Structures are given as C-alpha cells and as structure tokens.
Amino acid sequence: MLCSMIDASNLPATGESGALNDAGISPESLAHAAHSFHSFSITHGVTFLVCAILVIASCTLGRLWRRAGTMDTREGRLSTAWGGFVLGVNLWSWVYWMLPNRFDARESLPLQLCDIGCVIAGVAYLTKWRWPKAIIYFWGMGLSTQAFITPTLKFGPGHMEFWLFWLVHLSIVGSAIYQLVVHRYRPTTRDLVLTIVVSMVWVGAMLGINAILGSNYGYVGNTTPERPTIIDSLGPWPGRVFILIVIANTIFLALWAIWRPWKKHRTLATSDT
Numbered sequence: 001m002l003c004s005m006i007d008a009s010n011l012p013a014t015g016e017s018g019a020l021n022d023a024g025i026s027p028e029s030l031a032h033a034a035h036s037f038h039s040f041s042i043t044h045g046v047t048f049l050v051c052a053i054l055v056i057a058s059c060t061l062g063r064l065w066r067r068a069g070t071m072d073t074r075e076g077r078l079s080t081a082w083g084g085f086v087l088g089v090n091l092w093s094w095v096y097w098m099l100p101n102r103f104d105a106r107e108s109l110p111l112q113l114c115d116i117g118c119v120i121a122g123v124a125y126l127t128k129w130r131w132p133k134a135i136i137y138f139w140g141m142g143l144s145t146q147a148f149i150t151p152t153l154k155f156g157p158g159h160m161e162f163w164l165f166w167l168v169h170l171s172i173v174g175s176a177i178y179q180l181v182v183h184r185y186r187p188t189t190r191d192l193v194l195t196i197v198v199s200m201v202w203v204g205a206m207l208g209i210n211a212i213l214g215s216n217y218g219y220v221g222n223t224t225p226e227r228p229t230i231i232d233s234l235g236p237w238p239g240r241v242f243i244l245i246v247i248a249n250t251i252f253l254a255l256w257a258i259w260r261p262w263k264k265h266r267t268l269a270t271s272d273t
Contacts, residue, residue, distance in 0.1 A: 055174045083121075086171040094110050121171055130191070141176045141180075203245065
C-alpha cells in the first residue's frame with residue numbers, strides 16, 4: 001500500500017536520541033513521510049506510477065473485450081461500473097469536505113473543476129451521451145493532467161485528503177483516456193465550442209463566487225495555491241485570469257486540432273469505398 005511508502009525527500013534530520021531501524025530511518029521520519037506530501041518526491045513518483053498502471057491495465061482490458069465484438073457485454077459492464085465508481089468517489093469527497101469539522105465555505109464547496117468534472121465523467125459512462133464525453137475529454141486531457149505534475153496537495157498517504165485527491169483526479173483523467181483508447185472518442189468542432197462555452201460560464205461563476213467569499217475556486221481568485229503550480233508564474237491577479245483563459249482555450253484548440261488529420265483520413269477512406 002502507498003501508506004507504507006517512504007517519501008525520502010521529506011524526511012527530517014534525526015537527532016542522536018532518535019531510534020533508527022535497519023534502514024537508518026527513525027519512526028519520526030516515517031511518520032513525517034506518511035503525513036506530508038511534496039511534488040517530485042518518491043511518494044509523488046510512486047503514486048503517479050500506480051495511477052498510470054491502473055489506466056493502462058483498464059484500457060488494455062477494455063480493448064481486448066471490445067475486439068470480441070462492439071457490443072461485448074463485459075466491456076459495457078466495465079464502463080458502467082467505472083461510471084458508478086467515479087460518482088461514488090465524488091460523493092465520498094463531497095461528504096468528507098462538507099462535514100462540520102472540516103467545512104470552510106472558501107474551500108469545501110464542490111465547485112472546483114475536478115469536482116464538477118468527476119460528476120460529468122460519471123454521467124458520461126452511465127448515459128453514453130456525447131456532451132459529457134466532450135467536456136471530460138477536454139477538461140481531463142487538457143486541465144486535470146496538471147494535477148499529476150504539480151499537485152496542490154499538502155498531506156501524505158496517512159491522511160484521507162491524499163486518497164481523495166488522487167482518486168478524484170484519476171477518475172477524470174482516466175475517464176478521458178479510456179474513452180479515447182477504448183470507445184474511440186474523437187472530438188468534433190461542436191464538442192470544442194461546447195466545452196469552451198461551458199468553461200467560460202464556469203469561470204465567470206467562479207469569479208463572482210470568489211469575490212463574495214474571498215476564495216480561490218477555479219484558481220481564478222485573488223490568491224494562489226499553497227503548493228507551487230504554473231499559476232505562480234502568470235503574474236498578479238486579475239491579469240493572470242486572462243492568461244489562464246488563453247492558455248486553457250489554446251490547449252482545447254490543440255486537443256481538437258490533433259484529430260483533424262485523422263478525421264480527414266477517415267473521410268477519404270470512406271469516400272474511396
């Protein structure tokens with residue numbers, strides 16, 4: 001289990017009185033590693049690797065079952081189960097942060113992109129509607145992947161926050177990758193426009209809520225995350241909000257454009273037959 005992994009980059013120095021185990025690590029050091037998290041540490045690397053293995057394994061299994069027939073019920077059950085799991089994870093996260101001893105209106109409301117994206121991912125796999133597939137593709141591949149590179153996470157595997165953070169983001173990014181690899185989703189121009197419109201409406205709502213609460217939902221408030229992220233290099237607020245919007249929409253456009261040659265090839269192949 002990840003709880004047993006040691007984040008060596010976070011281990012504090014041990015005094016002469018600290019008891020050491022065979023590896024030369026004191027119990028205090030082990031406790032510190034379990035309760036803190038830093039980007040680009042051993043814990044971060046192991047967690048990233050585990051998430052990657054889970055995504056690759058599920059995509060491989062889905063593809064194998066899909067090859068058995070486009071209507072193979074095993075793949076269908078897997079997709080449905082995944083949709084239910086994603087919604088369950090999100091509900092778990094919502095309840096956890098809304099408990100009275102943790103609730104803070106500036107941080108606990110389920111308004112972050114990952115909170116909303118997790119719901120949309122579950123809907124995409126339970127309903128098979130196209131609009132949630134479109135949003136989860138652009139949000140998952142374009143935005144939520146940032147959480148795997150520079151996580152805004154303070155706590156290690158000894159805290160529930162650690163597990164909720166990674167499960168929620170794995171749900172979003174994993175859903176986007178699975179629908180690309182197994183369901184062969186490819187974005188259309190309409191999907192792109194829909195995602196941009198929904199994203200801009202969400203940003204506008206977050207700006208208003210942040211102004212009222214003094215919060216930083218969507219990372220468009222007048223504060224920056226405690227952990228280092230790309231936002232730190234975008235300059236002061238509110239100018240950085242405009243830069244974030246430009247970056248996000250550029251990423252969306254790139255994620256749409258990379259499939260244009262594929263679509264053109266498929267169109268030509270169809271016309272030749």
